[in-house]
Amino acid sequence: MKVSFLKNRVTRTWMMGLCLLAAPAAQASSVRVLDPRLPTVKPTSPELEPETPVQRLVVKFHEGTRVRVRGGVLQVLSGERNLDERGRMARHGLSELKLYVDLLSALRVIVDVPRMGPPGRLFRQDELTLAERKRLAEERSGKEMADLDLYFEVPLKPGTIAADVNGLVTRLNALESVEIAYAEAATEPAWFGLDASGQAGTMSVGYEGMQGYLDEAPGGIDARYAWTVPGGTGTGVKIVDVEGAWNGSHEDLPRFFHAGGVQYNDTGWRNHGTAVMGVMVGQNNGYGVTGISHGAQVGHEGIAGQSIASAITRAALAVGKGGVVLLQLQAKGPRSTLDCTCNTSQCDEVPLEYWRANFDAIAQATASGVHVVEAAGNGSVNLDSPAYRGAFDRSVRDSGAIMVAAGTADTHAPMCWTNHGSRVDVQAWGEKVVTLGYGDLSSAGENRSYTGNFSGTSSAAPIVVGAVANLQGIANATGKGPLEPRALRALLRATGTPQASNTKQIGPMPNLRQAIPQLLGQ
Incomplete structure (x- = not known):
């Protein structure tokens, strides 16, 4: 022009x-x-x-x-x-x-x-x-x-x-x-990286026994206990994942109730989205993995043809009050790290809500009763750094989202590259997560591929989504209806398994056996 x-x-x-x-x-x-x-x-x-x-x-x-x-x-x-x-x-x-x-x-x-x-x-x-x-x-x-x-x-x-x-x-x-x-x-998935060099297979086998994040605390979030409580598989809850691509033809995924936006035609994006889905809603069918919230409905909102902020609002509309929106992306923010020694390719990557349009979209969603779970990112940064001008200072602004960092699978200490700080609410496994996609665990083609090494805040955030959906499902089943997003966030923080002693704050890991009685007032 x-x-x-x-x-x-x-x-x-x-x-x-x-x-x-x-x-x-x-x-x-x-x-x-x-x-x-x-x-x-x-x-x-x-x-x-x-x-x-x-x-x-x-x-x-x-x-x-x-x-x-x-x-x-x-x-x-x-x-x-x-x-x-x-x-x-x-x-x-x-x-x-x-x-x-x-x-x-x-x-x-x-x-x-x-x-x-x-x-x-x-x-x-x-x-x-x-x-x-x-x-x-x-x-x-x-x-x-x-x-x-x-x-x-x-x-x-x-x-x-x-x-x-x-x-x-x-x-x-x-x-x-x-x-x-x-x-x-430019945005990218909040994952750490995988070596897709798995064993070829001709028939599907069960991997639930390898999903340690399902186990009772302190090892896992005690998802199996939640499954014994009415609504505890996420029954009646809608989840939408916001990111780049998914493989809806994978043998272990349910039919999507919502398929919005445009996907990238890229194997890396597709593996990432499929792995995320497996953690949350892998089907309880006797083979493959079993998702934490396998009773929930799931959908996706692609970002290839729209801004992240637009995708957030569309996802929130799709899930409705009491639903869950998962944000699995990160992007380069201001330079704040003085010593980024691991995962150097993602140094200074920060959560999406740093940018005001994303923050406003999230804030409107949580004010409308939608639970938003947001990956904290793998940028090795302290979100309390002055470089962010108070963007992650809860006393200055609070989107209402549940921000998730990554801890080790065994001790729940901060992964060396996870973002951390007072804005982080909870953590979950940032390594060794067994789920769908990639094919390093076994593969008989993309539709029957499994991994034992999904990682990053990308593996941690869907574990937390599972906890949120299961608690909301229980609330629905007991007549409590949609929970206030900030109240549910506070419940996860108050009842979780504490992080290992460390100067980096990443918060506790959800513990459903402890959270459910408090939710039910027992």
């Missing part, structure tokens, strides 16, 4: 906006008193190292500004702004004139971005759905939620690195009407 053409479109947008100012504003019947949304701290310098691969530029305008895409162009819909939005905009001291000037400046910056197309909505759901989800989350939680339609993305050309856009991000963040702008690093 040429600059002159963009300027002409911006001028038309400006004139349309001035006309809209004269239109009668939509009046809210009443202004609700809600706990204010926590402010966003803009970075004052580039967050990502120059060589970091980035896939999109994200820009969010301040609450109440009512910036929208119309006719392929960003516009200010002042005439549609209600009293609540006016109040939110006023907090930032923004006038209509200032907002229009800043929007024009932002579009001029975007002209210089190495992009694949014009700016568009970051979240793919229609505007009415997002607005209704926001209203219900605020009504249920008593807290202000972000207007997700104020997020926009600029898709970047393949091969773009942070050095190409860091200066542009700084210019966008200098605009008063912009709440936050950032370059989103």
